[in-house]
Amino acid sequence: xxxxxxxxxxxxxxxxxxxxxxxxxxxxxxxxxxxxxxxxxxxxxxxxxxxxxxxxxxxxxxxxxxxxxxxxxxxxxxxxxxxxxxxxxxxxxxxxxxxxxxxxxxxxxxxxxxxxxxxxxxxxxxxxxxxxxxxxxxxxxxxxxxxxxxxxxxxxxxxxxxxxxxxxxxxxxxxxxxxxxxxxxxxxxxxxxxxxxxxxxxxxxxxxxxxxxxxxxxxxxxxxxxxxxxxxxxxxx
Ligand SMILES: [Zn+2]
Numbered sequence: 001x002x003x004x005x006x007x008x009x010x011x012x013x014x015x016x017x018x019x020x021x022x023x024x025x026x027x028x029x030x031x032x033x034x035x036x037x038x039x040x041x042x043x044x045x046x047x048x049x050x051x052x053x054x055x056x057x058x059x060x061x062x063x064x065x066x067x068x069x070x071x072x073x074x075x076x077x078x079x080x081x082x083x084x085x086x087x088x089x090x091x092x093x094x095x096x097x098x099x100x101x102x103x104x105x106x107x108x109x110x111x112x113x114x115x116x117x118x119x120x121x122x123x124x125x126x127x128x129x130x131x132x133x134x135x136x137x138x139x140x141x142x143x144x145x146x147x148x149x150x151x152x153x154x155x156x157x158x159x160x161x162x163x164x165x166x167x168x169x170x171x172x173x174x175x176x177x178x179x180x181x182x183x184x185x186x187x188x189x190x191x192x193x194x195x196x197x198x199x200x201x202x203x204x205x206x207x208x209x210x211x212x213x214x215x216x217x218x219x220x221x222x223x224x225x226x227x228x229x230x231x232x233x234x235x236x237x
Pocket of ligand 1: 088089090112113141143144145146147
């Protein structure tokens with residue numbers, strides 16, 4: 001892709017193609033905001049490819065120029081984002097940076113433990129059915145405090161009810177050796193993965209709007225887990 005982009009830079013059609021797949025200005029390499037035409041041409045697979053490539057760039061320190069002032073100005077005309085990423089609130093997971101995305105590229109929904117609350121479901125339905133995104137990604141992460149709290153059955157104000165929503169993911173980890181609490185790193189890692197999988201299942205079950213869009217091939221709903229150590233996102237099947 002990179003070789004192709006360099007070889008054919010300048011041609012309008014190719015600029016559009018590059019924008020579709022890499023979201024970069026072919027001349028300067030700066031990130032550019034997609035417009036309605038670019039968004040319409042995107043497929044769910046092209047967006048997944050873009051997010052995967054963006055994460056590789058982030059993990060290897062090859063992020064593109066943020067182009068903040070220009071993109072902020074472009075964004076006043078409207079938004080044509082490509083994905084909705086449901087993430088934990090953890091301060092160590094800077095979602096846009098993790099996928100090397102700029103202003104106007106992605107919706108980011110955040111809640112401790114990256115679970116599908118009613119508000120998140122409504123926001124995802126808006127993003128997919130109205131605003132035209134192509135991918136919904138549930139992003140768990142290594143050493144998640146919410147998952148650890150759920151594993152330890154922590155009780156604290158409003159947090160109690162939130163953490164209880166992670167209980168099915170804990171119960172689904174079977175035949176695990178060792179302690180079933182936050183002290184056991186492997187157990188926590190298994191719950192993190194299962195929590196993403198459970199959330200994906202629940203999104204499809206609880207949102208007819210989203211499951212229909214997925215069946216029609218208009219969106220893909222995927223999961224991933226972010227490594228605090230490497231910066232890489234491992235996609236879950
Ligand atoms: Zn977390």
